[in-house]
Amino acid sequence: MSSVDPSDRAIPAEKAGVPASDRVMRLRTFLILIALIQALDIPAKLGVLVMNDPEVPGPGWGGWAVTAELALSPLATLAVLYFTIRGYLTFAVVALAITALLGWVSMLPSVVNHWAGIPEPDLTGLYTVWQAFVLPVVACVAILLAWQRERIVIAAMLAALPTILGVLGFVGFAIGVTMYGF
Numbered sequence: 001m002s003s004v005d006p007s008d009r010a011i012p013a014e015k016a017g018v019p020a021s022d023r024v025m026r027l028r029t030f031l032i033l034i035a036l037i038q039a040l041d042i043p044a045k046l047g048v049l050v051m052n053d054p055e056v057p058g059p060g061w062g063g064w065a066v067t068a069e070l071a072l073s074p075l076a077t078l079a080v081l082y083f084t085i086r087g088y089l090t091f092a093v094v095a096l097a098i099t100a101l102l103g104w105v106s107m108l109p110s111v112v113n114h115w116a117g118i119p120e121p122d123l124t125g126l127y128t129v130w131q132a133f134v135l136p137v138v139a140c141v142a143i144l145l146a147w148q149r150e151r152i153v154i155a156a157m158l159a160a161l162p163t164i165l166g167v168l169g170f171v172g173f174a175i176g177v178t179m180y181g182f
Helices: 020-037 040-050 062-087 091-114 123-148 152-179
Strands: none
Touching: 020 062, 020 091, 020 123, 020 152, 040 062, 040 123, 062 091, 091 123
16 A cells, blocks of 8 residues: 555645646646756756866865755656656655755855845846745745645645746846847
8 A cells, every 4th residue: 555645646626617637637737847847957967967077066065065956956856757747746846846945055155155245236136035035935835835735736836936937037048149149
């Protein structure tokens, strides 16, 4: 017998006339899409991890934080895919939130070392404030909501927010380069 709660496979109670099975399928599709977007970064992370450059990811505790993120975030992304495919949506959302927390941990040494430059009075500074101070709270709220199994869709949206913002930043950068060049 499985040690995972069978209620973990479904979203409770039908809402707004949408059958629970349709809502589960939409959530699973959303989680798989987010995990696939994150998976695009796995080869680059593994490349940096196995590269034999003493300057990358850096010395000291900052290097350890970056190395931990490079090693563990691909595993967490694969866990999101695995749990979503298997139907364990709570665990998938928790793994997605963990990928966000791992990114936060790898950025934390830079925040501590360059505290005087935060926040800059522009969009980059706003994003830095988001990453340094708001993201860990959002990820922890996503984990809490997912674990309670009552607001799993909201939890998934919160856990996916860092990935969505990253994609929007990339699209904005690509548009800027297309319009103005390097």
